[in-house]
Structures are given as C-alpha cells and as structure tokens.
Amino acid sequence: MTRLLLRTAVANLRSRPLQTALVAVIITAAAATLALAISLRAGAADPYDQIARDTNAADVHVFAPSGSHVDLAALAHAPGVRATDGPYDVGGTTVRYRGSSVDIPLQAVGSQRPRIDRPRVTSGRWLSGATGEIVLGRWSAQENGIVVGDRLTAVSHGRSTPLTVVGIAVSVGPSGPWVSRSTLAAVGSPERDQGGRGLSIQLNDRGAAGAFVDGIRRRNDQVRVSDWRDDRQDVTDRTSTQTVVLGSASLFALLAVGFIIANAITGRILASRRDIGLLKAAGFTPGGVTALFVLENLILALGAAIVGTAIGIALSPLLLESTANLLGTTTPSGVRPATIALGVLGVAAVVCLFTALPAWRAGRLGVLEAIALGRTSISTKPSRLARAATALRLPPSLVLGVKDAFASRSRAAMTIASLALTMATVVFALGAEATYRRVIHDSALRAKPYELLVSPSDVSTPRMRALIAGQGSKIAGTATVAGTTASVPGHTVDIWARALGGAYERRPYAIRDGRMLTGPGEAIVGRGLLDALGLHVGDRLPLTVGGTDVNLRIVGRYIEPDNDGMTAIFDERSVPAAALARFGPTQYELQLTDHSQSHAVKSALLRASGGRLDIEATEDSIRQERDGLRPVLYGTEAVLLAIGLVNLLTTLLLGIRERVRDFGIFKVVGLTPRQVLASVTAGGTVLAVIAVVAGIVVGLPIFHGLVVLTNPSDGPDLATSPTWWWVLLMLPGALLFTTLASVLPARRAAAIKPAEALRYE
Amino acid sequence: MKHVLVTTGLEKTYDTDGVPVAALRGVDLAIGEGEFVSVMGPSGCGKSTLLHLLGGLDRPSQGEVHLDGRRVDQLSEAAWAILRRRQVGFVFQFFNLIANLTVADNVELPGLLAGQSPREARARRRELLADLGIEEVAGSVPSRISGGQQQRVALARALVNHPAVLLADEPTGNLDSESTREVLGLLRGHHESGQTIVLVTHDARVASAADRVIHMRDGLISEETKLSGDRDPAALASQLVRLEV
Secondary structure (H helix, E strand, C coil), X not given: CHHHHHHHHXXXXXXXXXXXXXXXXXXXXXXXXXXXXHHHHHHHCCHHHHHHHHHCCCCEEEEEECCCCCCHHHHCCCCCEEEEXXXXXXXXXXXXXXXXXXXXXXXXXXXXXXXXXCCEEEEECCCCCCCCEEEEEHHHHHHHCCCCCCEEEEEECCEEEEEEEEEEEECCCCCCCEEEHHHHHHHCCCCCCCCEEEXXXXXXXXXXXXXXXXXXXXXXXXXXXXXXXXXXXXXXXXXHHHHHHHHHHHHHHHXXXXXXXXXXXXXXXXXXXXXXXXXXXXXXXXXXXXXXXXXXXXXXXXXXHHHHHHHHHHHHHHHHHHHHHHHCCCCCCCCCHXXXXXXXXXXXXXXXXXXXXXXXXXHCCCHHHHHHHCCCCCCCCCCHHHHHXXXXXXXXHHHHHHHHHCCCHHHHHHHHHHHHHHHHHHHHHHHHHHHHHHHHHCHHHHCCCCCEXXXXXCXXXXXXXXXXXXXXXXXXXXXXXXEXXXXXXXXXXXXXXXXXXXXXXXXXXXXXXXXXXCCCCEEEECHHHHHHHXXXXXXEEEEEECCEEEEEEEEEEECCCXXXXXXXXXXXXXXXXXXXXXXXXXXXXXXXXXXXXXXXXXXXXXXXXXXXCEEEEHHHHHHHHHHHHHHHHHHHHHHHHHHHHHHHHHHXXXXXXXCHHHHHHHHHCCCCHHHHHHHHHHHHHHHHHHHHHHHHHHHHHHHHHHHHHHCCCCHHHHCCCCCHHHHHHHHHHHXXXXXXXXXXXXXXXXXXXXXXXCCCC | XXXXXXXXXXXXXXXXXXXXXXXXEEEEEEEECCCEEEEECCXXXXXXXXXXXXXXXXXXXXXXXXXXXXXXXXXXXXXXXXXXXXXXXXXXXCCCCCCCCCHHHHHHHHHHHCCCCHHHHXXXXXXXXXXXXXXXXXXXCHXXXXXXXHHHHHHHHHHCCCCCEEEEECCCCCCCHHXXXXXXXXXXXXHHCCCEEEEEECCHHHHCCCCEEEEEECCEEEEEEECCCCCCHHHXXXXXXXXXX
C-alpha cells in the first residue's frame, strides 16, 4: 500500500510540473524566511547575555579614583569572589578628533586582552604593545564616527600625544578604551579626577552582586562600584528599540510563512478535487486520499524545506551581520541544529496540517460530485464586489475578473489574509519610519528638548558662556544639565536624577500628565518611576541625591525612553551647591532658533572653541539608530514581499488551471486574448487591493501595539501612524505588485486554446 | 442560395507526441443561409474538429473557411473572438456555461461583449429566456438547474447576438429523451425563423431534425442526404442509420 501511495504521489507531482515547481518555490522561500526569522530572533534575544558571554564579562566593576588609597587587590580574596582581573591603571584624558574633543578614561592593558571583560574586537586588531595605539569601544566609536585607522590626539596638561585607532571592540560595563601601559605613560598623568585603578570581579553567584556592591560601598565611600545589572541596563537601553523591531519583524515573517504555505498547499488540494473523485472511483478510501496527498506534499515540502533552510542559512549573514552590528553582538551562526530542525520540521508540520484538513474534506465528497465539480467549491452567489463592478458598468472582462477572484471564497479569503499580512509588515515599516521622522523633528519625545548637547571638557564656564553668546540669535535658549544616580529612602530602586539650570522652561520636555517644572522644589518624572514607587503627579518625591536628602513635588510626567522611565528632573536650585558638586559634569543643552541649523552651529562652536568641545547633535543619534535598523527592516520586508508575489502568482495559476474550461468558454463567447489578460489581472488586483486595505486596518493597531510593547510607558505617545500619502502610495504599489504577479498566469490564460480547453471534460 | 459558410480543401492534422494524426483530410462544404445541416459520423471521424474550424476555435492545417463571403481562416485569434461575438453562436454537449456566473450573467455576457448596454443586454436576455421557457432560473447558477435547462441557457447565450450561424456540437448528447425533444424543438423553431444551424451528432434521430445530413468518415465527407420537408422521424432515422452502416 505504501509503495502504491508513493508511486501515485510521485506520478501526481510529475504530472503538473509547473504547479509543483511553483509550490516548491513557495515552500523553499518560506523555509528560507523561516530559517532567517529563527536566526534573527535568536540573534536579537537578550543582547546583553550574548555580549557578556562573548566577553567573559565581570559581575562587578570597582573603580578607585587616584588618591583614594583603597586596596583593590584585597577584594580578590573577599567571600563570594570567584575570579578577578586587575587592578589596572585608568588615566583620564581629553581626546581630540576632527575638531571635536571628548573626555575619556583610558584603560591600560597588556598586549593580551584582559581575561575578564575580554573585549571582542569587531574590526581591526588588538593592541600590539607598541606606544601610540588605541582600541576604542564600539559605542563611542560609533557615536563619534571613528573607524580603524583614524588618528586621534590625546591632550593632557597641554601636551599632545598622537594615537592611532588600531581596533574597535565590544565589551559591557565601564571598561575601555584600551591602550598599552607605555601609551598611558606617554599620554601623561590624568587630568581632573578621572584617573585611578580599576578591578573586574566575577562572583560565585552573580545574583549576590547587589549585596556584594552594598558591602563595598559601606566600607568605602570613595570607590565607584557598578554591577552586571547596570551593564545590562546600559546595553538594554541602547538596544531596546532594535530588539523589539527585530523581534516583531521576525514574528511577522513567521506568521507570513505559515499563512503562505497554508494558502499554497490548500489551493493545491482544492485544485485536485477532480483527481480525488477519480481516485475514489478507483477504490481509494477518504483516509487513503488524505494519506496520498499528505505524502505527495510531504515529499515536495521536505525537499523544498531542506533547500530553503540551506538558502536561509547561507543568506543569514547578510541580515544577521547588520543585526549583530546594531546590537554589538557576534554574528550568530545560522548553522545551528535548532535552526535546521525547526526550519525543516516546522515547514513539514505546517504542510501536513494544511494538506490533511482540505484533503480529508475533499476525500469525503461523493465521487460524482468531485468529478463533476472538478474544482474547488464554487460560490453560488456573486460577491458584493462583483455586483458593484457590474453596477459600475465596468467593461465585461473586468467584471468577469472580479467575479472570478471570488469564485472560490475560501481561497480568496486565504489569499487576501496572507497578502494582508505582508501589507501589514509594510505598514509596520512605514510606521517605524514615520515615528523616527517625528522624533527626529521633535527631539523632546526622546527627552532631549534641545538640538545640541555640549560637554565643555576643560572649557571654563565663563568661556563657555562667551562661546554660546558668540552664536547670537541662532541660539534661542540654553539650559544646563548635570546628572547622577539617586535613591529613594525606603526603596531599593536607583533612579537617574538630572538637575537643570538656565532657561530650561523655554523648551519643555514632552509632558504627558501635569505640567513642566517651573522652579526649585518641583520635579518631573518618567512613568517608570511613578509605577515603581506607586506615586502620582501631585505627590511628594523624597530623594537622596549627591549625599543630601531633598523632598520634591512631582508636577508632571514626561516621555523618557531611557532608563525604563526611572528618572527625575528638577531645578538645580532644589539641591544645595555642595550636593550639586557631586553630580557629573555639567553639560549645556542648546535650543536653536532654527533646528535645521544644528550642524552649522555645531561646526561654528567647534571652530570658535578650537575643537575643545564635545558636541552631540541630538538628531544624529536618532538617525543613526534608524539607519542601523533600516537594512534589517527592509531586508525582511523584501523577502516577505517576494514570497507574497510568488504566493499571488501561484494562487492565480492554480485558479487558471482549474478553470481552463471557463477560459475556453470566455473565448468562445468572444473574449479576445487581451480581454482574458485584463480579466485575470483584474481578479488579482481586486484581491491585492482588498489585502492592502485589510493590511492597513490590521497593520496600524499591530504597529501601535508593538511600539507600546517596546516602550510601555511612553509608547502610546510616540507611535506615529504613517503619513497618509505613504499609505495611499501602497495602492499603486499593490497594482504594480499584482501586475507583476499576474503576468505569467494571465499570459497562460490568454494562450488557452478553446478547442483544447473544451475537450477538458 | 447565398452561402453563409464555405470550406474548401479543409485539412487538420494534430501532432500527437510527434506522430501526425489527420483529423480532417480535405473537406469541401457549403452551408446556405437559413439552412439546417447535421454532420453525422462515428466517434473520431472529425465532425467536432470541423465544427471547431468553422467557428474559429482552432486553425486548419490546410484549406480555406469563408464566413458570409469573407475568408476567415487566416484571422488572428482576437479578430476571430470579435467575429464570433456577432456572427457565430456555439452550443456544446456539456453546456459549457460559466459555473460561477448566474444564468442571467451567462446569457448577457456575449451581448455586453458585443457592445450592448447593460439595459439592452438585460432586455434581450429576458426575451430569450422567456422564449425558451426558463425565465424563472435567471438568478440561479448553472449547477442548480437541470441539464435540459442548462442546454436551453446555452442556446439562449448562443443566440443572444442573432448570429449568422449557430454551431451545435452534440447538443443533446448529455440530455434525457424528454429534454432532447425539447431542445430539438427549439432548434427547429429557430431554424424556421431563419437561423442557419450546423449540428454535429452521432444520433440519427437528432440528425433527422435537419434539412440536410452530411456523413463523415475518417476525416472526409462520405455522403450527403437531403431530407424532405415531409418528415416521418422514425423513417428518416432508419434511413440515416442505414447510411451510417
């Protein structure tokens, strides 16, 4: 029996080579997408864990500033410590690059990478030990546009030391950039209080890191200690948007794959009803028919899934490299047993399911009924759309096309559903673009209500003020900001506090509840803080900040995408000057009269300061994030659209195959080949247009939902629907898409010879 | 008599897996205006092929076809489609109605294609369905009506544009005797009102409805029988059967 089934299945596949080839192409493409999506999801999942694993990350980082006389080496013997690396020297210096300058701590290391917090070199090489080489951290290199081979200048006490970037490396935590000990010595003694010694610690139980850190802090208030949770927060903050977008894109891809396979296979079975009738006439039972079709499609699916998975794995570096680049992780290998198994078995399971159901239903049809129909069940009522097409007095060939598109309601519904899903992904991509565009235009939505953020480094405050004044009316207002961590008495949470000075009220943060702060004693906070502490706008917020206690009134909630919204912003006059001195360095938030001038003003300030300022244009970082995501987003999009195209093509071809006789009759009653062509294209177009509309209707809430998932606190305020003309453009896009998909089926239909078709009884 | 359809030296050879198979081997035929001609012959004698060539559904390998005095065998497929809308009506054994269109849509389609307004097409369809006694099934799809009704719908569709010639390929081959009688009655009725009809059948009783019967064998016309107006169907049929044997 098995032998008979196998022979019949192979014969069936051979008897319809084009249809078999097309379904094989769909399954291959779907399996390739599935393999890509699985790899993408694996690659985008928890980037911190990946980087930490790659770099043998420390659980705790301890930094003892120069002159603090802390015995770091003794910590190696503290209870709970499994391993340490260091202590190593850290020297603070100002590095200049292409006219801008930045204060960075340099970590002195040997020609071997450190054992713990072992940076993973992503481009270039590790230090050779020679003087004058530097390996930069990936994030700072990316933010400053520095690449391997660039020359930097380290300035310390007026002495300049040239540094060549020999590598870019990824690590977590406060480590890097890395230089050799001889380079650090050549750069000279550290300026201000950035110098000191650092130690990386791994604990037996990293869950005990909090208690370990508290213990160190209690014993010595001079050291700066951070643990893996801070590092994870840092990585998550940097990558949260990317992770969710990548996760959503891959989820879309998985759904689309399921739908597309279901559509292609179900269509194939429905188109074989006549054969099913004949098989039953020859003695096949309904179970035998089901087994035959499952076997037939499984042979096809397994072959196609293996080829598709191989293609997906071969293509994965293209997509995964940019993902890894975005997240700072190693490019995940596509060749994982899990990917291969999931790809092949997943496709096989979907194929079995969507073969068995329609085959079983078709197998239960009466023999004569199946033979007489010889096609999928035909709807006995013209669709509303067909009636509308008639009422609109469209040419008869177009009306016929519209009616044909809905001749089998179930197939039409499945085709629309799978195309709508593809279109929903287009809406998702357009929504992401629109949201980025809005945030770039209004950076307050990123808690950056200014165009330029200036870190003055070694520029004095009066000089800084003079530089700003020198820009005249181009600068509409200047606020100052200094940040530090703060705690809330009675709570274990750490929050990030920012003290504002200057004309901060001129350009308010994006307030969603309450109002912007107007003076000392008031604070605006992120939603994360309100939720964590169970507070509301109007409540009091007690804080321990800069070593002093303050009690602020929460007057508003603002959009804060970073730090999970665990933030508080207040007037600097709310804390004593001594406490403010313990905050991080003061930065200047410049609000420009014309925000399109940010790069011009940045250059002018750099020129005027002799390159001594570190200036960040807020829109640049957002653009960078968007540009990083685009290849992945559009790569997935292109794959899904290509599958959608083949899917529509197959649907139309299957429709034509089972309706050869009808096309013959069309010609008998006087349809010219061109009219047959128009009729098929019209049918495809109607399906695609409905799918576009459904895709928009479904895609918009999905997009909003995913943005809320990315950023539960502020997502609803940030998610921006695509502009209407982009949405409108999807219609001509769909027409082009349909025309492409219809070319082959329409030509086949137009080429049908009526005399031959009518012999097809 | 004016000839509506004329063929000279009509040949058709099919290529079956590289083997040439001659279906027609030189058919000379002239069908007069208003004439009712039956083409009889055993299976595979080429009668359906002849009908397809007369209606432009297939191209001859050799020979000429003239319709209403115009040579048509060299027309393009599109030109044939346009010509068929007004000049040729087809009826088939398996009705060949478009399954997902209603009866009304099926009948109106050729009229709409020929340039009638929807109102005109609707009026003509009502008139024809009423003539054929099936106006009550206008809103049904073909699969929901009987074989006899389906063939009447097919007849209505073929006649909707007042074609110069009606080509019927075994129109009663799939009908019970009652429906066969009805359909033949309808054909005769239209013939009496001047419709030219070419009917292909292997059934002598059906063929006897015609004025002239052409017998085919092995792709050639083997015999022609003119039937008198004074008909005794049983006698005519037995005469035709004798000729076939």
